[in-house]
Amino acid sequence: MNGARPGADYIVRPYGDTMNDGRVQLSFTLPVPFGEEAKEAGRQLALKMGLENPAIAHAEAMGPDFTFLVLYGECTQGVDMSAIVLDQPEFETLDKARLDELIADSLGRKLVVVGASIETDAHTVGIDAIMNMKGYNGHKGLESYHQIRALNLGAQVDSVELVRRAIAERADVVLVSQVVTQKEIHVANLKRLRRELDKAGLGAEVIVVVGGPRITHELARELGFDAGFGPGSYAEDVASFAMHEWLRRHGHQRTPAQETNDT
Amino acid sequence: MSKLRLDQAQIDAARAAAAQIARTVHAEAMTRTTVAVERATLRLFGLDGVDAEDVPLPNRVVSDLLERGLLAHGAALPVAAAMQAHGLSIQQLGEAVVAGTLELNMPADIAAARAEAFRLGEVACARICENAAIRERSLEAAAPARTPWLYLIVATGNIYEDITQARAAAEQGADVIAVIRSTGQSLLDYVPYGATTEGFGGTYATQENFRLMRTALDEVGEKLGRYIRLTNYCSGLCMPEIAAMGALERLDMMLNDAMYGIIFRDINLQRTFIDQFFSRMINAYAGIIINTGEDNYLTTADAYEAAHTLLASQFINEQFARLSGMPVHLMGLGHAFEIDPAMENGFLWELAHAQLVRQAFPDAPLKYMPPTKYMTGNIFRGHVQDALFNIVGSATGQHIQLLGIMTEAIHTPFLQDRFLAVQNAQYIFNTMRDLGDEIEFRAGGRIERRAQAVLAEALSMLQEIAAIGMTAAIGRGMFADISRQPDGGKGLAGVIARADDYYNPFPELMLPGRARAEQGMVPA
Numbered sequence: 001m002n003g004a005r006p007g008a009d010y011i012v013r014p015y016g017d018t019m020n021d022g023r024v025q026l027s028f029t030l031p032v033p034f035g036e037e038a039k040e041a042g043r044q045l046a047l048k049m050g051l052e053n054p055a056i057a058h059a060e061a062m063g064p065d066f067t068f069l070v071l072y073g074e075c076t077q078g079v080d081m082s083a084i085v086l087d088q089p090e091f092e093t094l095d096k097a098r099l100d101e102l103i104a105d106s107l108g109r110k111l112v113v114v115g116a117s118i119e120t121d122a123h124t125v126g127i128d129a130i131m132n133m134k135g136y137n138g139h140k141g142l143e144s145y146h147q148i149r150a151l152n153l154g155a156q157v158d159s160v161e162l163v164r165r166a167i168a169e170r171a172d173v174v175l176v177s178q179v180v181t182q183k184e185i186h187v188a189n190l191k192r193l194r195r196e197l198d199k200a201g202l203g204a205e206v207i208v209v210v211g212g213p214r215i216t217h218e219l220a221r222e223l224g225f226d227a228g229f230g231p232g233s234y235a236e237d238v239a240s241f242a243m244h245e246w247l248r249r250h251g252h253q254r255t256p257a258q259e260t261n262d263t
Numbered sequence: 264m265s266k267l268r269l270d271q272a273q274i275d276a277a278r279a280a281a282a283q284i285a286r287t288v289h290a291e292a293m294t295r296t297t298v299a300v301e302r303a304t305l306r307l308f309g310l311d312g313v314d315a316e317d318v319p320l321p322n323r324v325v326s327d328l329l330e331r332g333l334l335a336h337g338a339a340l341p342v343a344a345a346m347q348a349h350g351l352s353i354q355q356l357g358e359a360v361v362a363g364t365l366e367l368n369m370p371a372d373i374a375a376a377r378a379e380a381f382r383l384g385e386v387a388c389a390r391i392c393e394n395a396a397i398r399e400r401s402l403e404a405a406a407p408a409r410t411p412w413l414y415l416i417v418a419t420g421n422i423y424e425d426i427t428q429a430r431a432a433a434e435q436g437a438d439v440i441a442v443i444r445s446t447g448q449s450l451l452d453y454v455p456y457g458a459t460t461e462g463f464g465g466t467y468a469t470q471e472n473f474r475l476m477r478t479a480l481d482e483v484g485e486k487l488g489r490y491i492r493l494t495n496y497c498s499g500l501c502m503p504e505i506a507a508m509g510a511l512e513r514l515d516m517m518l519n520d521a522m523y524g525i526i527f528r529d530i531n532l533q534r535t536f537i538d539q540f541f542s543r544m545i546n547a548y549a550g551i552i553i554n555t556g557e558d559n560y561l562t563t564a565d566a567y568e569a570a571h572t573l574l575a576s577q578f579i580n581e582q583f584a585r586l587s588g589m590p591v592h593l594m595g596l597g598h599a600f601e602i603d604p605a606m607e608n609g610f611l612w613e614l615a616h617a618q619l620v621r622q623a624f625p626d627a628p629l630k631y632m633p634p635t636k637y638m639t640g641n642i643f644r645g646h647v648q649d650a651l652f653n654i655v656g657s658a659t660g661q662h663i664q665l666l667g668i669m670t671e672a673i674h675t676p677f678l679q680d681r682f683l684a685v686q687n688a689q690y691i692f693n694t695m696r697d698l699g700d701e702i703e704f705r706a707g708g709r710i711e712r713r714a715q716a717v718l719a720e721a722l723s724m725l726q727e728i729a730a731i732g733m734t735a736a737i738g739r740g741m742f743a744d745i746s747r748q749p750d751g752g753k754g755l756a757g758v759i760a761r762a763d764d765y766y767n768p769f770p771e772l773m774l775p776g777r778a779r780a781e782q783g784m785v786p787a
Contacts, residue, residue, distance in 0.1 A: 027679065028679070029677065029678045029679045062431060062434070062435055062678060062679065062682040063430075063431050063433075063434025063435055064434065065431065065434075066431055066678055068679045068682055068683075119447075120445075120446050120447030120463060121446060121447075122446050122447065122449070122527075122528070123446075124562065124563060125562055125636065128562075128563055132563070132744075134565065137605075154529070154745075155527070155528075156447065156450060156528070156529075180446050180463055180464040182420060182462075182463050182464050182675065183420065183461070183463060185463045213672065213673070231639075231640065231672075
């Protein structure tokens with residue numbers, strides 16, 4: 001692959017049918033009646049986007065007031081693969097058996113994980129995929145881990161209630177899911193949770209991980225959380241990060257016996 | 264035209280068990296009322312508007328009655344008596360309560376108050392009947408919508424933007440428009456007021472928003488020569504009030520499930536069963552098709568393993584609807600296409616389930632929900648998943664097809680997403696119009712055996728619930744793997760034991776004779 005080699009062709013571009021041809025497809029709606037003007041507007045818009053040789057592959061009326069356009073064009077931009085720096089949590093994903101073993105050896109007790117979808121968010125699909133026994137896509141959830149006590153509080157859990165439960169259950173880890181992101185409501189919700197955690201003095205003690213379709217690690221860190229997980233993350237990813245972070249905070253050299261005394 | 268060989272005795276037994284379950288729950292529910300039922304009653308009398316702090320007047324009046332210890336008698340008696348005594352309209356009464364210039368009391372002449380409350384109820388019923396008549400006339404004048412109906416959602420958060428998108432969807436071919444509700448509204452113990460432009464993942468259900476969308480759909484429908492049906496959410500803590508608003512503003516469909524709020528919103532069980540009866544009764548009277556929410560079970564439970572719980576729930580929803588006086592042609596029992604696409608023969612099991620439901624409820628307008636759980640950012644695969652869903656919907660004679668949107672996992676639908684969904688459905692519904700009539704399932708084959716197994720499991724589940732009672736069944740997490748307790752959840756404080764002289768005119772006015780007789784009510 002081009003991207004794997006240093007040198008002049010380290011710049012990566014879209015690949016249509018010829019390497020580096022930059023061919024991209026896009027589709028959008030213009031709020032104008034279908035016709036030659038609408039198509040020309042679409043073509044000019046693509047030029048302004050920086051696409052060369054834009055071609056309207058399909059244009060169609062969607063009722064009297066809107067036009068649907070499918071375009072192809074050539075993207076002239078490229079990205080230097082060698083200059084890419086990712087902001088993502090650094091840890092190694094372990095499998096379920098290794099994680100159970102690591103928790104038993106390190107904590108000498110179960111890792112307590114409390115999770116919820118907070119505030120107005122009524123969607124449990126994300127938190128369920130990580131926490132429920134069945135998990136998602138063949139990846140078992142945290143409830144299935146022998147060394148994890150997983151408490152899924154469900155949807156629309158008030159931040160104050162989540163913090164209260166985290167304290168009552170002596171949680172090591174708090175997982176928060178946010179699915180609805182319209183008008184940035186997830187950011188407002190997460191800020192509120194952060195304030196409640198700080199108010200309760202849980203800032204340094206508890207590992208707090210955020211997840212959701214539009215959650216990035218960068219956003220989670222920016223809002224004061226330990227990690228953020230987006231789509232395609234599974235229970236073992238979250239648990240591996242949590243254990244990595246737990247060990248970092250408690251020092252790798254401790255023996256299981258000392259850990260038991262800690263609690 | 265039965266296709267799968269199903270044991271009719273099992274279907275009958277399942278229905279009988281569900282009837283027993285519903286009757287037991289209903290009998291207990293009828294010993295209580297809720298703040299939401301009483302607010303809905305006042306809304307039907309015509310009370311509307313908010314105070315200076317945006318608290319709706321129905322909430323103010325019901326709170327006042329609650330504080331005075333009068334709510335156990337029902338709001339209708341003291342309110343009707345005060346209106347009569349002081350010559351006030353319902354709105355003037357509400358304003359006087361807010362101003363603190365009127366003290367509500369139990370009337371001395373109960374019979375006179377009852378008669379006045381009944382008269383106010385008759386006025387409300389006349390308006391609702393007029394709405395139903397307008398719907399009937401419009402449907403007769405319009406080109407009939409062929410089934411499966413194309414049901415599309417709008418969810419911008421802004422009612423005016425919703426209208427733009429809904430009009431476009433109607434132009435593109437939608438038969439039904441559902442305005443998705445702002446997340447969190449189900450847990451508000453009041454209905455927001457006026458036109459709203461800020462919502463999250465949807466738009467607030469308000470009476471003014473209902474009216475604005477109804478007007479817009481009537482306009483575009485008239486232009487297109489079709490009648491565009493309007494749907495909203497009759498669920499949550501204000502279920503009966505939303506039903507009242509929908510009946511007054513001529514909605515055509517309402518999401519309305521007997522157990523959804525308990526299981527998925529942790530709303531108190533007692534509250535929900537009382538509220539669902541009253542709301543469903545209003546929907547039935549107004550000719551509004553309900554959509555039950557069984558599809559939601561599959562967001563937490565597995566579609567293959569939990570298939571029988573959907574069927575069991577449909578039988579229960581059917582029986583609750585019956586007790587609310589609902590005719591079968593308004594019972595939009597819900598189910599969904601949610602089996603993991605990675606499962607071998609998953610399509611066969613979807614086909615088996617959809618056909619099973621069709622045969623178990625031959626006269627109900629079934630509501631079929633598209634894949635959501637296994638939709639991903641791969642919109643191209645998503646479009647194929649939606650196509651398979653449309654094939655099953657068409658081949659098994661589903662009535663209301665909520666169209667799958669390929670960007671389901673990404674954002675609320677773009678205008679073009681809806682357009683492509685309509686094209687997908689129209690292509691399949693047209694080219695496969697009579698496919699269902701041509702299919703014969705192999706006797707003893709995989710599909711038939713699957714349907715038989717699900718039916719048998721559903722029957723056994725219903726019989727177990729009938730034996731232990733609904734409350735215990737929900738406590739054990741028999742639906743969607745979620746457990747709820749009778750004294751847990753939100754809204755319990757709004758449940759009030761009825762006094763002996765409790766009165767509400769609407770059951771008498773709205774329930775058909777059959778439902779009244781079954782509940783031991785005196786014939787009107």
